[in-house]
Amino acid sequence: MTPIDVDEAVTRAHREEWARVVAALTRRFGDLDIAEEAAAEAFATAVERWPADGVPPSPGAWLTTTANRKAIDRIRREDKREDKHKEAQLVSHDEPPEPVGAIEDERLRLIFTCCHPALAMETRMALTLRMVGGLSMPEIARAFLVQEAAMGQRITRAKAKIKTARIPYRVPSAEDLPARVSGVLAVLFLVFNEGYLATGPGTDPVRHDLTAEAIRLTRLIRALLPGDGEVAGLLALMLLTEARRTARVSANGELVTLAEQDRGAWDAALIAEGHQLVRERLAARVAPGRYQILAAINAVHTSARDVRDTDWSQIVALYDQLVRLDSSPIVALNRAIAVAELDGPEVALAAVDRLEDKLADYHAFHATRADLLRRLGRSQPARAAYGKAIELAGNTAEIAYLTRRRDQLG
Amino acid sequence: MQYLVSVIDDRTDSATPDEMAAIRAFNERVQAEGHWVFAGGLGDPSTATTIDNRGAEPVFTDGPFLESKEYLAGFWVFQAADLDQALELAAEGSKHCNRRVEVRPFL
Numbered sequence: 001m002t003p004i005d006v007d008e009a010v011t012r013a014h015r016e017e018w019a020r021v022v023a024a025l026t027r028r029f030g031d032l033d034i035a036e037e038a039a040a041e042a043f044a045t046a047v048e049r050w051p052a053d054g055v056p057p058s059p060g061a062w063l064t065t066t067a068n069r070k071a072i073d074r075i076r077r078e079d080k081r082e083d084k085h086k087e088a089q090l091v092s093h094d095e096p097p098e099p100v101g102a103i104e105d106e107r108l109r110l111i112f113t114c115c116h117p118a119l120a121m122e123t124r125m126a127l128t129l130r131m132v133g134g135l136s137m138p139e140i141a142r143a144f145l146v147q148e149a150a151m152g153q154r155i156t157r158a159k160a161k162i163k164t165a166r167i168p169y170r171v172p173s174a175e176d177l178p179a180r181v182s183g184v185l186a187v188l189f190l191v192f193n194e195g196y197l198a199t200g201p202g203t204d205p206v207r208h209d210l211t212a213e214a215i216r217l218t219r220l221i222r223a224l225l226p227g228d229g230e231v232a233g234l235l236a237l238m239l240l241t242e243a244r245r246t247a248r249v250s251a252n253g254e255l256v257t258l259a260e261q262d263r264g265a266w267d268a269a270l271i272a273e274g275h276q277l278v279r280e281r282l283a284a285r286v287a288p289g290r291y292q293i294l295a296a297i298n299a300v301h302t303s304a305r306d307v308r309d310t311d312w313s314q315i316v317a318l319y320d321q322l323v324r325l326d327s328s329p330i331v332a333l334n335r336a337i338a339v340a341e342l343d344g345p346e347v348a349l350a351a352v353d354r355l356e357d358k359l360a361d362y363h364a365f366h367a368t369r370a371d372l373l374r375r376l377g378r379s380q381p382a383r384a385a386y387g388k389a390i391e392l393a394g395n396t397a398e399i400a401y402l403t404r405r406r407d408q409l410g
Numbered sequence: 411m412q413y414l415v416s417v418i419d420d421r422t423d424s425a426t427p428d429e430m431a432a433i434r435a436f437n438e439r440v441q442a443e444g445h446w447v448f449a450g451g452l453g454d455p456s457t458a459t460t461i462d463n464r465g466a467e468p469v470f471t472d473g474p475f476l477e478s479k480e481y482l483a484g485f486w487v488f489q490a491a492d493l494d495q496a497l498e499l500a501a502e503g504s505k506h507c508n509r510r511v512e513v514r515p516f517l
Binding site for chain 2: 116117164165167168172176
């Protein structure tokens with residue numbers, strides 16, 4: 001087995017097994033901190049040992065067993081003098097881990113704990129990305145546009161609160177479930193977005209592992225809450241976005257915009273499933289939440305066989321509906337992009353420029369301005385805006401696309 | 411597991427007769443359900459005396475250690491299985507006493 005094969009095996013195991021290992025250890029030791037540290041140590045051991053020893057036949061079982069030992073070692077070190085009884089208990093539990101399939105729902109438990117309402121929303125997202133998504137601290141810090149040290153502190157504080165205040169490790173009761181779901185959906189949407197527009201110079205431009213994980217977990221929640229419109233909406237939104245994944249990055253690693261994508265390369269099955277969910281929500285005749293509106297916008301896009309057939313007035317109308325629910329500048333920016341198609345780039349640019357105070361550090365703000373300025377033939381300011389967008393963008397495909405666009409300016 | 415539920419107010423002994431009745435009924439239920447440890451109302455911070463006996467002599471200072479517009483006006487100590495149960499009790503406490511409350515775990 002070549003070093004590259006081993007690297008791939010470790011990467012795959014991390015993607016597939018991280019959350020399972022953390023969830024199984026949290027269940028067993030009742031402590032997220034121990035679970036996370038032991039899981040991280042187990043993966044570090046895999047990186048060290050697999051090149052020499054070979055990749056074990058069942059990497060997940062190997063990692064769980066190794067992480068269990070690491071956790072027990074740590075607890076023994078800490079409790080050596082104080083708690084002989086606890087040690088004896090742990091020894092009696094030193095048995096082979098459960099088969100991987102049996103702990104499937106453990107991850108759902110882990111999600112609800114990480115998304116507990118006693119934690120700040122940003123903390124819930126960070127914790128879920130770390131514990132369930134397995135993202136590294138720099139990746140999470142980047143997703144939130146904060147310093148790595150600050151993010152580390154936030155996660156450390158959250159773990160301490162979960163432990164000290166005894167936030168339970170379980171799926172909420174049926175009556176609490178709907179209220180607990182919206183926080184979970186926000187987190188899953190963020191995980192999906194990090195996968196769809198992955199950041200970092202060493203990462204793939206689209207991380208199918210994260211988008212697939214977000215979809216998988218959203219499906220799981222939909223199975224639990226089939227009547228929840230926002231769960232259906234988020235799943236539809238993800239499916240309709242994921243359907244365009246392969247068309248979204250060119251063979252030479254450049255982002256392909258929605259207008260330029262080969263629509264024949266879109267995944268027809270995912271689109272059909274997404275459209276079905278949107279129709280189901282329309283038929284429910286209940287006022288839609290933001291995910292349902294975003295799903296409807298994506299349904300309009302994916303209904304057009306050619307970009308010229310896109311019903312932009314419908315899209316702008318949906319964005320108007322969304323603005324009433326969510327007054328964030330990012331929604332206003334996306335609305336302006338649709339307005340450019342309906343009323344022209346001049347009108348859109350005026351709307352975008354009004355957002356400068358709030359979005360000056362957001363790459364998509366500058367990328368949108370650059371595109372509008374280019375279409376208006378204003379090459380000089382367009383060049384500067386592309387430069388700013390390139391500087392702030394973290395996605396390799398997007399940087400490649402923006403760079404080509406800038407270099408093609410007259 | 412025990413939790414301190416602090417009642418936050420900018421006045422003290424300010425519950426109306428209706429609020430007092432609601433609090434009493436809630437307290438009786440909490441006792442019947444086995445979550446009761448202790449509860450009480452406190453005099454306002456101007457009645458506090460702060461003491462520092464870390465040196466040779468105890469030093470008494472008239473007033474609270476921390477001046478703030480809102481303060482601890484009363485509290486419950488609940489026995490609860492976990493934070494979810496404590497939050498549920500505290501949310502009902504907030505409703506019955508008609509004040510904001512803060513929940514903190516005992517170590």
